[in-house]
Amino acid sequence: MEELTKKQRAILDYMKAHVAEHTYWPSIRDIQAKFRFASTNAVFGHLQALERKGVLQRIPGAARAYKIVPEVLGDTSETVIRYEGPGDDAIQFESVKFAGSIAAGFPDYTESSGVLDSMQVPLAPSSRRRAPESFALRVRGDSMIDADINDGDTVIIEPGVPKHGDIVAALIDGETTLKRLIKQGSKVYLKAENQNYPDLIPTSSLTIQGIAKSVMKRI
Amino acid sequence: MEELTKKQRAILDYMKAHVAEHTYWPSIRDIQAKFRFASTNAVFGHLQALERKGVLQRIPGAARAYKIVPEVLGDTSETVIRYEGPGDDAIQFESVKFAGSIAAGFPDYTESSGVLDSMQVPLAPSSRRRAPESFALRVRGDSMIDADINDGDTVIIEPGVPKHGDIVAALIDGETTLKRLIKQGSKVYLKAENQNYPDLIPTSSLTIQGIAKSVMKRI
DNA sequence: CTTGACAGTGAACAAGTTTTCATAGAACAT
DNA sequence: ATGTTCTATGAAAACTTGTTCACTGTCAAG
Numbered sequence: 047m048e049e050l051t052k053k054q055r056a057i058l059d060y061m062k063a064h065v066a067e068h069t070y071w072p073s074i075r076d077i078q079a080k081f082r083f084a085s086t087n088a089v090f091g092h093l094q095a096l097e098r099k100g101v102l103q104r105i106p107g108a109a110r111a112y113k114i115v116p117e118v119l120g121d122t123s124e125t126v127i128r129y130e131g132p133g134d135d136a137i138q139f140e141s142v143k144f145a146g147s148i149a150a151g152f153p154d155y156t157e158s159s160g161v162l163d164s165m166q167v168p169l170a171p172s173s174r175r176r177a178p179e180s181f182a183l184r185v186r187g188d189s190m191i192d193a194d195i196n197d198g199d200t201v202i203i204e205p206g207v208p209k210h211g212d213i214v215a216a217l218i219d220g221e222t223t224l225k226r227l228i229k230q231g232s233k234v235y236l237k238a239e240n241q242n243y244p245d246l247i248p249t250s251s252l253t254i255q256g257i258a259k260s261v262m263k264r265i
Numbered sequence: 266m267e268e269l270t271k272k273q274r275a276i277l278d279y280m281k282a283h284v285a286e287h288t289y290w291p292s293i294r295d296i297q298a299k300f301r302f303a304s305t306n307a308v309f310g311h312l313q314a315l316e317r318k319g320v321l322q323r324i325p326g327a328a329r330a331y332k333i334v335p336e337v338l339g340d341t342s343e344t345v346i347r348y349e350g351p352g353d354d355a356i357q358f359e360s361v362k363f364a365g366s367i368a369a370g371f372p373d374y375t376e377s378s379g380v381l382d383s384m385q386v387p388l389a390p391s392s393r394r395r396a397p398e399s400f401a402l403r404v405r406g407d408s409m410i411d412a413d414i415n416d417g418d419t420v421i422i423e424p425g426v427p428k429h430g431d432i433v434a435a436l437i438d439g440e441t442t443l444k445r446l447i448k449q450g451s452k453v454y455l456k457a458e459n460q461n462y463p464d465l466i467p468t469s470s471l472t473i474q475g476i477a478k479s480v481m482k483r484i
Numbered sequence: 485c486t487t488g489a490c491a492g493t494g495a496a497c498a499a500g501t502t503t504t505c506a507t508a509g510a511a512c513a514t
Numbered sequence: 515a516t517g518t519t520c521t522a523t524g525a526a527a528a529c530t531t532g533t534t535c536a537c538t539g540t541c542a543a544g
Contacts, residue, residue, distance in 0.1 A: 051520085051521095053521085065288065068324075068330070068332070069284065069290075069331070069332055069333070070289065070290055070324070070327070070329060070330040070331065070332075071288075071289055071329075073327070073328070073500075073501060073502085074501070074502065074503095075500085075501075075502095083522080083523090084522075084523055084524075085522065085523045085524060085525090086501085086502080086503090087503085087504085087505095087522075087523075087524080087525095088521070088522050088523075090502075090503070090504095091520085091521070091522080092521090095520090104502095105287075105289070106502090107501095107502075107503090107529070107530070108289070108292070108329070108501095108502090108530075108531095109292070109328040109329055109500070109501050109502070109529095109530060109531065110289060110290070110327070110328055110329040110330060110501085111287070111289040111329060112288070112289065113287065113288055113289075114288070193484075194413075194482075201484075202481075213484055258484050259483065259484055260419075260481050260482055260483045260484055261481070261482050261484060262421075262479055262480070262481040262482075263413075263479055263480050263481075263482070264478070264479045265412075265420075265432055265477050265478055265479055265480055270490085270491090272491085292530075292531060292532085293531065293532065293533095294530080294531070294532095302492075302493090303492075303493055303494075304492065304493045304494060304495090305531085305532080305533090306492075306493075306494085306495095306533085306534085306535095307491070307492050307493080309532075309533070309534090310490085310491070310492080311491085312532095314490090323532095325532095326499075326500070326532080327500080327532095328499095328500060328501070328530070328531050328532070329531080
């Protein structure tokens with residue numbers, strides 16, 4: 047890589063700074079004004095030099111359009127891969143409490159949960175409302191595999207009155223379980239989404255903590 | 266804030282994506298070509314609307330020069346939540362920004378297929394350094410169904426250098442797509458997890474926005 | 485039925501911008 | 515001395531781009 051002259055370096059730096067500040071490139075006249083050139087062609091020459099030296103790429107014919115050539119550019123036959131992050135236009139997300147794990151199998155686990163981490167979860171863009179007190183639960187067991195909820199997944203639970211067919215987090219015998227809620231007339235019971243598990247008919251009381259709205263899986 | 270129409274949204278997102286990929290803004294005629302408008306004035310009208318609605322700022326008289334007004338939305342509490350459990354070890358959870366939607370199908374705008382309500386991933390100019398931060402994207406299209414990532418799902422993307430086999434968010438042709446990254450020696454290409462979709466071999470440059478770490482599904 | 489907001493066509497114009505052409509002094513090596 | 519390169523001027527050409535004008539169609543509200 048050829049060495050840049052002072053002015054070339056200054057111009058290149060100015061251009062970079064301009065993009066960083068304004069999000070668009072300076073025109074040749076902008077640069078001319080900045081460096082007090084009497085002619086646009088002075089800038090033009092420098093830009094040609096910068097391109098020839100391989101640090102700047104101009105888009106022919108396009109106004110205010112350049113690309114900075116990365117410092118280390120390997121073999122030109124290979125594809126250049128750049129890594130970029132997201133923008134700063136956060137739309138929305140909500141914070142949910144992480145309430146520990148939930149048993150999707152038999153509710154006979156006695157794990158010292160009740161741990162209150164919290165995690166943040168993106169909210170569906172359609173529902174702009176703020177879900178009241180949603181919380182996340184890590185799933186243990188395999189009783190919901192037919193609903194594609196597996197061991198290790200995280201479910202987002204929203205408190206509320208469940209409808210027939212909703213997958214709910216229910217408190218049974220002091221343990222939270224994840225099951226599908228079935229309402230048949232006056233009868234209400236919980237159904238596992240796995241043939242190997244029997245239905246769970248509540249004896250005395252059934253506490254629904256909330257409805258499973260979404261499930262999060264590690265890829 | 267006034268609500269944007271679908272086309273306005275699409276145009277704004279295209280512009281953002283264009284800046285993210287090329288580091289310079291598209292001209293009105295670039296946008297016209299992208300959306301197959303017969304007149305530049307169609308674009309002009311949309312740009313006026315976008316500025317009137319306060320999401321885009323045009324620089325008068327300057328070509329390819331705009332500024333994005335950050336979209337302020339209700340309670341975007343970008344707080345870092347700390348572990349409140351019994352221990353003193355503070356575990357920090359990453360904030361996840363919802364950055365729009367991602368195409369898991371062909372990276373194309375097709376008016377007839379109704380893709381116009383989709384959003385693209387807003388990105389800041391690459392010259393800006395930012396701390397690696399996870400973000401969320403809504404998936405549309407069905408090119409990743411074999412990896413169990415379907416239309417409507419939300420994927421959590423973490424910026425970073427992907428390994429062979431990672432599912433990545435990649436910028437191609439001004440559109441972000443979700444594909445599996447395949448590295449074979451010096452060759453790099455993107456593979457869809459759906460038999461009906463062909464492999465995507467990048468022509469010159471490939472921008473990886475991040476690695477899909479987990480997927481979130483609406484129940 | 486009318487009105488108004490919205491979205492678009494088609495053509496033309498004006499301004500912004502890059503690029504070319506002609507010219508020239510200074511530094512420097514041959 | 516002479517040519518070369520770099521840097522610069524000044525003007526103009528050529529192209530890109532934003533903007534305006536006149537007109538058409540759609541759709542929902544009044």
